[in-house]
C-alpha cells in the first residue's frame with residue numbers, strides 16, 4: 477500500500493478497460509485501486525499494446541488480461557464471462573476509460589465530420605459504457621451492488637475547438653451516465669463520471685491544439701496548474717469506494733477548477 481492511501485478495496489474485484497500504457501488515465505486509477513487492496517482484471521485493444529498491458533497488470537498480480545474491442549458485442553460478452561469465471565461470479569467495480577475518434581476529425585471543422593466516423597466515435601466512446609454496464613449488471617447484482625466510473629471531458633458540455641466529434645460523443649456519454657444511474661440504482665449499482673483536465677496520454681496526443689488546451693488551464697484555472705493521472709486515480713477511488721455510497725449520476729471535475737470559469 478502506497479503512503480497516504482487506505483484499504484477501501486480490500487476484498488473487492490474490478491475490471492479496468494482502457495489501459496494502453498503507463499501514462500493512461502486507466503492505469504492511474506488501477507494503481508490507486510490496487511494500492512488500496514483491489515484485485516483487478518484488464519482489457520487491452522490490439523496486439524500492439526498487449527505487451528504493455530500485460531507487464532503493467534503483472535506488476536499488480538492481475539488474474540486476468542484479455543483482449544476487448546468494445547465495438548464487438550462478442551468481445552464484451554466474452555470478457556464479462558471470463559471476469560465471472562475469474563472472480564467467482566461477481567464484480568464490484570468497473571473502470572471505463574475508453575474513447576476513440578479518427579485523428580482527422582480532431583482537427584479542422586466539426587461540420588465536415590462524415591457519417592461513418594461520427595458513429596465510430598460514438599460507438600467506441602459512448603455506447604461502450606452502455607454495453608459494459610449491461611454486462612456488468614448481473615455480476616454486480618450478485619455482490620449486492622457495484623460502482624462504475626467513466627472518463628469524460630468539458631468538451632461534451634461546451635464547444636472546445638478541435639475536440640469536435642469527441643465532444644458530441646462525451647455529451648452522449650454524460651447523458652448515458654444519468655440514464656444508466658437511473659436504471660441500475662434499483663440494484664445498488666452506481667454510475668459516475670470524472671471530467672478530467674488535459675493529461676498527456678496517447679489519446680490526448682491525437683487532439684490538434686492539445687498544447688493550447690494545457691496552456692489555457694495553467695493560465696486560467698483557479699489553481700493554475702495541471703492535473704495528472706494520479707489525481708484522477710484518487711478521485712476515481714473515492715467514487716468507486718463505499719464512501720461514495722450515496723453518489724450516483726454525478727460528474728466530478730478533476731481539472732484545477734477550470735470548468736467553473738467563464739473567461
Ligand SMILES: NC(=O)c1ccc[n+]([C@@H]2O[C@H](COP(=O)([O-])OP(=O)(O)OC[C@H]3O[C@@H](n4cnc5c(N)ncnc54)[C@H](O)[C@@H]3O)[C@@H](O)[C@H]2O)c1
Nearest residue numbers: 494495496500501521545546574575627674675677678679
Ligand atoms: N488525456 C486527457 O487529457 C483526457 C481528459 C479528459 C478525459 N479523457 C478520457 O480519458 C479516457 C482515457 O484516455 P487516456 O487519455 O488515458 O488515453 P489512452 O490512449 O491511454 O486511453 C484510451 C484507451 O482507449 C482504448 N480504446 C480505443 N478504442 C478502443 C476500442 N475500440 N475498444 C477498446 N478500447 C479502445 C485504447 O486502447 C486506450 O487504452 C478517454 O475516455 C478520454 O477521452 C482524457
